[in-house]
Amino acid sequence: MNVPPFAELGFYHILDVTAWDHLLFVAALIAPFAPRDYKLWLGALTAFTLGHTLAMATQVALSLPLNETWVEGGVLATLVFTAGRVVWFKGAPKSNRRGWLGPELAVAAAFGVIHGLAFAKDLGPLLPSNSGALWAAWGWFAGGIELGQLSVVVAVFAVRWIAAARGFSPKDFALALGALTLGISLHLASQWYLA
Amino acid sequence: MHLASHELTVGAKRTEWVVRLFTDDLEDAVSASLGGTKVRLERTEHQGQAENYVRSKLIVFRGRKALNLHIDGFTYQPDAVEIRMHVDGGLPLTVTDKLLHERFEDQRNVYFVRGPKGRLDAVSTATNPKIELR
Numbered sequence: 121m122n123v124p125p126f127a128e129l130g131f132y133h134i135l136d137v138t139a140w141d142h143l144l145f146v147a148a149l150i151a152p153f154a155p156r157d158y159k160l161w162l163g164a165l166t167a168f169t170l171g172h173t174l175a176m177a178t179q180v181a182l183s184l185p186l187n188e189t190w191v192e193g194g195v196l197a198t199l200v201f202t203a204g205r206v207v208w209f210k211g212a213p214k215s216n217r218r219g220w221l222g223p224e225l226a227v228a229a230a231f232g233v234i235h236g237l238a239f240a241k242d243l244g245p246l247l248p249s250n251s252g253a254l255w256a257a258w259g260w261f262a263g264g265i266e267l268g269q270l271s272v273v274v275a276v277f278a279v280r281w282i283a284a285a286r287g288f289s290p291k292d293f294a295l296a297l298g299a300l301t302l303g304i305s306l307h308l309a310s311q312w313y314l315a
Numbered sequence: 316m317h318l319a320s321h322e323l324t325v326g327a328k329r330t331e332w333v334v335r336l337f338t339d340d341l342e343d344a345v346s347a348s349l350g351g352t353k354v355r356l357e358r359t360e361h362q363g364q365a366e367n368y369v370r371s372k373l374i375v376f377r378g379r380k381a382l383n384l385h386i387d388g389f390t391y392q393p394d395a396v397e398i399r400m401h402v403d404g405g406l407p408l409t410v411t412d413k414l415l416h417e418r419f420e421d422q423r424n425v426y427f428v429r430g431p432k433g434r435l436d437a438v439s440t441a442t443n444p445k446i447e448l449r
Contacts, residue, residue, distance in 0.1 A: 125318065125423040125438050132316055245395030246320040246335045246425075252434060253322065253427035 126257045130264020133239065135271060140304065141195050142235065146272040148203035148301040149228060151294040152212055155277050164228040165269045171232025173262040179240035180247060191238045196312055198231040199305035206298025211291040317419040323428040325405045332400040334369065336415070341365055341396055344418045356396055362389045366398065374411040375402055406430055410446040412439035
């Protein structure tokens, strides 16, 4: 099967082992959730994808004069916040609703905007000027991002299931995953700050 | 993954062609093609070398007839370069695109083609560099 290249690009943009930010973000975001909470985590991931794609499209179209250092720092801040929130609430961030809308969704969309602004400079120069082709490229890219995120979700839920089979409670698993992602995020943030 | 993009607008008498490549990727490829000479694409003489490189890696046919790829302009940006070209006539075209494939195994050259019957998008890869546009 011939995978559209922008879908492939979106997919590997998430699963890029040389740039951990998306992997960590998705892992930390879904750490407190069980598969049955799909409305919450799927809504948050989709909000992230939409925020990411719309921010990239806007930045490519308008070339806003952004400070690259601040944008990259913002990406790291989203990681630290998302992972830190899991640790702060000891693996069980408070949530008093079961619907599609909620703080996770809004935060994920806002964080998607920051991540999208950071990546716009890497993809923008290659995009076509023809509007039909441009929309198709954005559509495939967003689809690739969503699939990449779902792959991370499947992997995290698989590890969660193995951990549960070995006696870890869901809360302990979330706390361990949150602590791990927070530790790596703080390490990345310190490297960025020193650089 | 390494990417480059082509945007073709097909007319009856002429096909406008814009290729966009990341500057560092193209500098790397042109430098290797020149035996390791350092290449800076903001320099006009190196832009000529880059155009020669692009011509050598893009082979265009209509049927059995090889077409001349005319270069109309070169725009340098620190991130990416844009080379504007054209070939005479419209479809069909057969393109063998080996741009950057010798440098990067994961290179994908994406074609956004606006033809008389709508869009004809395609991808050239190292293992499948040939594009048929009909």
